[in-house]
Amino acid sequence: MRYLFIIAAFMISPAFAQTIAITGGTVHTGTGAPIENGTVLIENGKIVAVGMGIRIEEDARIINASGKHVTPGIISSSSTYGLSEGAGGKYGSDTSGNDSGMTASFDVKYALNSASVVIQEGRRQGVTRAVSSPTSSGDIFSGSSALITMDNKTDMNFAEGPMHAKFGNASNRAVAWNRIRAIFDQTLDYDRNKSRAMRGQSQHYLLSFADMDALVPVLNGDKKLVLEMGSEAEIREAIQLKADYGLDLIIQGAQEAWKVASELVAADIPVIIHPQDNLLGNVTMAGTTFSNAARIEAAGVKFSIMSGNGSLYYGHHVLQFAGMAVAHGMTHDGAIRAITINAAEIFGMDDVAGSLEVGKDADVVVWDGDPLEVTSNTDHVIVRGVEYDLVSRRTLLRDRYLNLDRGDHFGKRYQGQ
Amino acid sequence: MKLSKAFKLLIGVSAIAVGTVAFAQDTDIERASLVVHDKNPFPSTYQPWPSQMTAITNAHILTGDGGEIESGTVLMDGGKIVAVGTGVSIPAGANVIDGTGKWVTPGIIDMHSHMGIWTDGGNDVRAANTAGMWGEHSVWPQTPNFPAALAAGVTTQMQLPGSANQFGGRSVTLKMVPGRTTEDLKFPGAPYGIKMACGENPRRVHQAQGRPSTAMGVFYGYRSSWIDATEYKNSWDKYYADYEAGEDPKAPKRDLKNETLMGVLNGEVLIEQHCYRADEMVNVINMSKEFDYKVTAFHHVVEAYKIADILAENDICAGMWADWWGFKLESFDGIDENIPMMAAAGGCAVVHSDSDNGGQRLNQEAAKAWADGKRVGLDFTHGEVFQWLTLNAAKAIGLDDVVGSLTAGKNADVVIWNGDPLSVYALAENVFIDGAMHYDRDNQDNQWITDNALGYVTAGDHQ
Numbered sequence: 001m002r003y004l005f006i007i008a009a010f011m012i013s014p015a016f017a018q019t020i021a022i023t024g025g026t027v028h029t030g031t032g033a034p035i036e037n038g039t040v041l042i043e044n045g046k047i048v049a050v051g052m053g054i055r056i057e058e059d060a061r062i063i064n065a066s067g068k069h070v071t072p073g074i075i076s077s078s079s080t081y082g083l084s085e086g087a088g089g090k091y092g093s094d095t096s097g098n099d100s101g102m103t104a105s106f107d108v109k110y111a112l113n114s115a116s117v118v119i120q121e122g123r124r125q126g127v128t129r130a131v132s133s134p135t136s137s138g139d140i141f142s143g144s145s146a147l148i149t150m151d152n153k154t155d156m157n158f159a160e161g162p163m164h165a166k167f168g169n170a171s172n173r174a175v176a177w178n179r180i181r182a183i184f185d186q187t188l189d190y191d192r193n194k195s196r197a198m199r200g201q202s203q204h205y206l207l208s209f210a211d212m213d214a215l216v217p218v219l220n221g222d223k224k225l226v227l228e229m230g231s232e233a234e235i236r237e238a239i240q241l242k243a244d245y246g247l248d249l250i251i252q253g254a255q256e257a258w259k260v261a262s263e264l265v266a267a268d269i270p271v272i273i274h275p276q277d278n279l280l281g282n283v284t285m286a287g288t289t290f291s292n293a294a295r296i297e298a299a300g301v302k303f304s305i306m307s308g309n310g311s312l313y314y315g316h317h318v319l320q321f322a323g324m325a326v327a328h329g330m331t332h333d334g335a336i337r338a339i340t341i342n343a344a345e346i347f348g349m350d351d352v353a354g355s356l357e358v359g360k361d362a363d364v365v366v367w368d369g370d371p372l373e374v375t376s377n378t379d380h381v382i383v384r385g386v387e388y389d390l391v392s393r394r395t396l397l398r399d400r401y402l403n404l405d406r407g408d409h410f411g412k413r414y415q416g417q
Numbered sequence: 418m419k420l421s422k423a424f425k426l427l428i429g430v431s432a433i434a435v436g437t438v439a440f441a442q443d444t445d446i447e448r449a450s451l452v453v454h455d456k457n458p459f460p461s462t463y464q465p466w467p468s469q470m471t472a473i474t475n476a477h478i479l480t481g482d483g484g485e486i487e488s489g490t491v492l493m494d495g496g497k498i499v500a501v502g503t504g505v506s507i508p509a510g511a512n513v514i515d516g517t518g519k520w521v522t523p524g525i526i527d528m529h530s531h532m533g534i535w536t537d538g539g540n541d542v543r544a545a546n547t548a549g550m551w552g553e554h555s556v557w558p559q560t561p562n563f564p565a566a567l568a569a570g571v572t573t574q575m576q577l578p579g580s581a582n583q584f585g586g587r588s589v590t591l592k593m594v595p596g597r598t599t600e601d602l603k604f605p606g607a608p609y610g611i612k613m614a615c616g617e618n619p620r621r622v623h624q625a626q627g628r629p630s631t632a633m634g635v636f637y638g639y640r641s642s643w644i645d646a647t648e649y650k651n652s653w654d655k656y657y658a659d660y661e662a663g664e665d666p667k668a669p670k671r672d673l674k675n676e677t678l679m680g681v682l683n684g685e686v687l688i689e690q691h692c693y694r695a696d697e698m699v700n701v702i703n704m705s706k707e708f709d710y711k712v713t714a715f716h717h718v719v720e721a722y723k724i725a726d727i728l729a730e731n732d733i734c735a736g737m738w739a740d741w742w743g744f745k746l747e748s749f750d751g752i753d754e755n756i757p758m759m760a761a762a763g764g765c766a767v768v769h770s771d772s773d774n775g776g777q778r779l780n781q782e783a784a785k786a787w788a789d790g791k792r793v794g795l796d797f798t799h800g801e802v803f804q805w806l807t808l809n810a811a812k813a814i815g816l817d818d819v820v821g822s823l824t825a826g827k828n829a830d831v832v833i834w835n836g837d838p839l840s841v842y843a844l845a846e847n848v849f850i851d852g853a854m855h856y857d858r859d860n861q862d863n864q865w866i867t868d869n870a871l872g873y874v875t876a877g878d879h880q
Binding site: 086092118121276278279280283286287308313314320323324326327372373374375376377394395397398401402404 | 561562565722723725726740741742743744745746748749750751752753754758762773774777778781784785787788789792793839840841842843844869870873874
């Protein structure tokens, strides 16, 4: 048995051992201004050099990126990668604890499908890491997400994700805040008096012990909390909630963050926004605007860009939305950071991902044009040092039907060849 | 059962409700008056807004019908396009806009929007066939999202009921202009469409209602409805023929549902059918031949690429998203090259939104599809790509003789972009509808705010 493992390790090791040099491109490192004609050197799955005048070993595989753009792998701040494989069917979607009785205790990590073709597709489009998040549980707390690599590997769940909560699942705002605070107070009480609770001598709690167990690390400040909401009034109340409970808080949605930008900076709260969130859907959140990104960038708020609810299959749309943010006043560099290093920092994965820096995992994408431009596409996608073919189930379908001459595309099978 | 020309004309006159019509040849018989139901009981009250003769010069022009002029002039006057080209002489008194560095296109036409209808739910699931419902009666003309679409270069939208039912109801085509009533926004002369829906939506929704919930059940429902509609049409045709022959027939009982479907059978109401899968679309095409009507357009055709040749052969437009897929089983085979593959087959490819957000970046969606096609050897010019947003969309809603291209005599629906519109960075700077400037990015006084948004937002906030 041990012998088999050694063989397996040997068989996959060349891919990791390979030295790849990406040369000649415009390198967006995620940390500073772009480097023209720069090189990114990858060895053993890690970035070992970035810049100009880098010596390249003879046996290195060269990717000529001249005239092209090189970025860190794109990070999807809100997705269901690995959890949803086309809606419909009992096991088509594993994103929600709804109807299970679980809220905060729901954790998506057990359901991750490393064979997902949706991951394969996202990777083809340049997404190399993602927050794979629970959707609504029906109550405020949705459960924990997983931080994943987009390489269809069984060890893709590389870190625990934060706790997620959806403000909109309460019947109204007053209920939401009262309920969140009551749950927090009860969780603290439960945590202090756990043995009594186990003996059945506790007060009646709103959530189950399992749900409260999942919230204890949030209240200890050991686990991040992503709170989904967005109006100015809501954000102000969230800032207070963070102060009162010592939370490590992230706000997702944050449509009116621009109205509370300096307070967010002071409270050290990062936000996740959808730059296209500009419609007046809710009259208590009338400040939705395309220029949210540009305004909070100018104010110094740390934020990442997500592809938005309802587009969970399109993690790569963050590129388009980042481009739209630029069209509405954001800086181009800032927009690239908002879909790479900022997301990495917000979710605590910046030790391994998010920028082209020495020592980080080699998540690197080569683009055939400006990465934020809608007409650009990926030319090379590298995740954890391994380059993947730009093939997905969808490209196979495309290739099958590119020529509608029946004899040509189905013929081999029909003719028994 | 041929009717005389004059008689047809009479039936066609819209303003006659249940009126009295005397027939000269029948003076010796006292007959009931002829029953003719008004086909346009909610007529448009839209009037073009004031405009002045305007010439946009030195602009990069995409004509909307496939053409491209790298530096030319668009001249409009009296709400119409007067001339487009390189050697256009500008009459004295024209307002001249220097289009240097700008791109000019026809207004974008969104063939699939629920913007004005969703506020009312959009789906009335009391029956699988609600063809007698008219979408315009659910439209809210103060929908705050209309101005956002306008600011994105959209000048015309077909508003549709939802896809819960086999027959959802009539469409209504709107101009993106302010108005007090829905009729103020209604595109004059636009044909009606009937929204039909295949697939998972009518199956899922009506399963909950205890009605047929399989694809075969849906087709059973369709065909039963067409049988009823054919009988209804025959009864009216017979009524008019008998009346013309001098008899005193009794008019059939009016039925709004069958009246809409009779409109389809008479070639007056367009079929606008939500359908994802190739196999289902072919079933629909066969059904249209069985009952002798024409499908004008399929909507949400994520599998157009599998039958692009069949759609082209049958002259059916395909409304498509650039890259939506996977959000339900029937969309799982959606691919990024769908639109260019439909276009490459010679078909009527249209980029549509079905989304209040997506409806604000249709130009970007076309650009994505263009780039994805190019990667597999299907290249199109800028002009050809823009046709997916304009002339083809106009065809899909039956307005290609009035809008959709910068052609002399057509309505002057024109957009000035600050750069190549096939870019994520492009923004519409000015939008003209019938020659009147309805949006100016640089002038808040020329930015529409609906009643609903008034007091909550200032001009430009959402754009």
